[in-house]
Amino acid sequence: MPEGHSVRRLAQQFGDVFTGESLSVSSPQGRFVAGAALLDGKVLTESHAHGKHLFLHFDHAVVLHVHLGLYGAWDFGGDATFTGASSIGAPRKIGEREVFDDREIVDETETVEYAGPPEPRGAVRVRLVSRHGWADLRGATTCAAITEAETRAVQARLGPDPLHNHPADRTRFVTGLLSRKTPIAALLMDQKVIAGVGNVYRAEVLFRQRMDPWLPGTGLSGSAAGLLWDDTASVMADGVRDGRIITTPAGFWEPGAVLPSGGDAHFVYKREGQPCRVCAVPVAITEMVGRKLYWCPGCQQ
Incomplete structure (x- = not known):
């Protein structure tokens, strides 16, 4: 499931390429016809x-609310003015490509200029089209046209977002964490406690803070809970900047690398059985709240 940094990047991309534009909105798949009609034009x-929630606000106070879930993804394309990632979300084989070539290369000397969006491929729930580009949504858990009041209600049910990182959010997170007897590894996956953290960030920030995943929230000190928030906010902000989750410092990468290879980007995530990068104890794997949890028995005691 795309984590909070990917959804923030989606919001930024929509802001960059569609804000101020009158959009043609349709539902090629047919499952969002009524909602598309409310937004069209x-x-x-x-x-x-x-x-993990994206909100697109339109000038008649209707909002497109999208939660990608496990399988959702946005694909983008457009003319030479349309820049950014060509796809954000699942499937991972598409990933987030930071340079999008808007022209089809025919040979080394000839290109075909952008001539509008392609025919929809697959189950496109909603398509947005401007003068210069398009966006297709597939596979989302939530795709709904809602009011501004309903938008505020959705946000009120969520915990603080580390990417907003307001002082009041930090205080709210710390207070909520210290009042719960639930293990911190489960609390970090509770979107009512902290919004945007998924399985990768959970494993990595707990390792970075050397925290036992089974420690109850009540077992933390206020300062430790605050540092957990600060580190989460920091690595998620890095994710927005880099377009991927990188939690290891450059000293763990190949010499001279600007960014790490996939295997060097994390301390424990998907490294079960491999030696810990710090203490050499094999990384362990278990399950918590229905997701795989990666941790180091040597460092996280």
Whole structure:
């Protein structure tokens, strides 16, 4: 499931390429026809993310609310003015490609210029089209046209977002964590406690803070809970910048690398059975709240 940094990047991309544009909105798949009709021809005024939820605001006070879930993804394309990632979300084989070539290369000397969006491929739930580009949504858990009041209600049910990183959010997170007897590895996956953290960030920040995943929230000190928030906010902000989750410092990468290879980007995530990068104890794997949890029995005691 895309984590909070990917959804923030989605919000930024929609803001960059669609804000202020009147959009043609349709549902090629047919499952969002009524919602598309409410949005068709309206102007996108704002896009923002809260945790794993994306909100696209239109000029008639209707909001497109999207949660990608496990299988959702946005694909993008357009003319030479349309820049950014070509796909964000699942499947991972597409990934987030930071340079999008908007022209089809025919040979080394000839290109075909952008001539509008392609025919929809697969189950496109909603398609947004501007003068210069398009965006297709597939496989989302949530795709709904809602009011501004309903948007506020969705956000009110969520915990603080580390990418907003307001002082009041930090205080709210610390207070919520210290009042719960649930293991911290489960609390970090609870979107009502902290919004946007998924399985990768959970494993990595707990390792970076050398925290026992089974320690109850009540077992933390206020300062330790605050540092957990600070580190989460920091690595998620790095994820927004880099377009991927990187939690290891450059000293763990190949010499001279600007960014790490996939295997060097994490301390424990998907490294079960391999020696810990710090203490050499094999990384362990178990299950918590229905997801695989990776941790180091040597460092996280």
